[in-house]
Amino acid sequence: MNQNESVIVGISIGDLNGIGPEIIIKSYEDPRTLELSTPLIFASGKTMQFFKKHFKSKINFYNIDTPEKIVVGKVNVVNVWNESVKIDFGKEDRNIGEYAIKSLEAATNALKNGTVDVLVTAPINKHNIQSEKFNFPGHTDYLANALNGKSLMFMVSNRLRVGLFTDHVPLKEASEKITEELINEKIATVITSLKQDFGIVKPKVAVLAINPHAGDNGVIGNEDDVVLKPTLEKIKSKGNLVYGPYSADSFFGSSTYQKFDAIIASYHDQGLIPFKTIAFGEGVNYTAGLSKVRTSPDHGTAYEIAGKGIANEGSMKQAIFTAIQIFRSRKTYNFYSKNPLKKQTR
Known part of the structure; x- marks a missing residue:
């Protein structure tokens, strides 16, 4: 077991009109976060460049077309869509809800097939994500269905x-x-x-x-x-x-x-x-009981402060760190469950 290897963290972008993109960027502006994990943000290069410019961030994104092309040590962005998206901070928009679901579905698929080790979800608006194809009250129920847990x-x-x-x-x-x-x-x-x-x-x-x-x-x-x-x-x-x-x-x-x-x-x-x-x-917010690890911040989209550059990324960073800790704890638990005699030699 190598506990020092970088954990691949899949990140769904959440509601683009909320604070999700801002707290993701701020979390990975901290070099300590990148030392512990390699992020794969499910959105698009164009969209993340807009947020980088808006928030005057110095973060460097590495754009890829498929999750399998992820580069360890980079802040990776996979293009789930290619078109430009109109961002209107603080506004509830059904079209934006559709992008949130596109990101979530792509990130969940990568989690299921093992391309990413854990999933961290940025906040969504539970109202504007509803459609004939997506009829879940939130992340927890959707993931339970997707992962059969x-x-x-x-x-x-x-x-x-x-x-x-x-x-x-x-x-x-x-x-x-x-x-x-x-x-x-x-x-x-x-x-x-x-x-x-x-x-x-x-x-x-x-x-x-x-x-x-x-x-x-x-x-x-x-x-x-x-x-x-x-x-x-x-x-x-x-x-x-x-x-x-x-x-x-x-x-x-x-x-x-x-x-x-x-x-x-x-x-x-x-x-x-x-x-x-x-x-x-x-x-x-941790979704227990699943075969995979998923966490999220303990707050919502915070439309009232979206786009102002004042959102606190503390809970988002903690969600990333917690996902990493749980992933490693699970590996240790599973290893010693399968190798009980190893405990005697530690």
């Missing part, structure tokens, strides 16, 4: 990891979707990810309640007593360090989260509001 939205930072039982579904439907089968699937995905992707031998996981105060013995709903608690007991009986359900309102404020390797929230905002409050700007 059981995906889980896993928000990670150095201080906190938060997974979700349900993600992009209306709140009124969330509790109905939290079944024994789903709970088992998501917890298994989190535990496996903590082991193979983050190197945690015996993960300790907390689960947040579905209802306020875990239902208060049925006074505020019975889903926790009827579905969640019995399922968690079964999972714990198999030797897993899984605890809860915890009342979500005091869990983060009391710093209880610091005692666990990961927390699983019942629905989107229950988990993402505290995560982004604690770790915004350094957090990463």
Whole structure:
């Protein structure tokens, strides 16, 4: 195993009218990022030259026609399209959404066939990407379908990891979707990810309640007593360090989260509001449960500041570094899983 070799990072361009291109450029203006990885940006040379000129960047792009022609140590751009694209910063545009999907599909194909090692996705607009051909609420569901996996939205930072039982579904439907089968699937995905992707031998996981105060013995709903608690007991009986359900309102404020390797929230905002409050700007959206590694920044297109040159690239850089770390951790985990006696000689 050579942990020092450059990891090939495929990057989908996201919404061209948002801050995605800016934070990609800023991330690779830092020479340390290029030392750790070789990027392959799925867009076009013309489009990236426009952004280079607009943001007065000194970055040098290496244009290629097919992903297979990538050059290690260069900031590669593969031409997914050749025509000029009209950029209107901060504007939602269905045509721009189509380019975001072209980039994502090309990058995903390269990930599937091994041309790139990992995928980092710049932010998209979930509304303007919808079409007859693309009918997914976001990256996570699309990639689960494309890679035939059981995906889980896993928000990670150095201080906190938060997974979700349900993600992009209306709140009124969330509790109905939290079944024994789903709970088992998501917890298994989190535990496996903590082991193979983050190197945690015996993960300790907390689960947040579905209802306020875990239902208060049925006074505020019975889903926790009827579905969640019995399922968690079964999972714990198999030797897993899984605890809860915890009342979500005091869990983060009391710093209880610091005692666990990961927390699983019942629905989107229950988990993402505290995560982004604690770790915004350094957090990463990681899609756990897939055969390939995909990360993204923990923010959206930020139309309100697009084109102004003031976007913070911190989360994008962290997404790149996290993808590299997980890729290497997975290689190590798989190596020693296949060669258990090697552990004795380390």
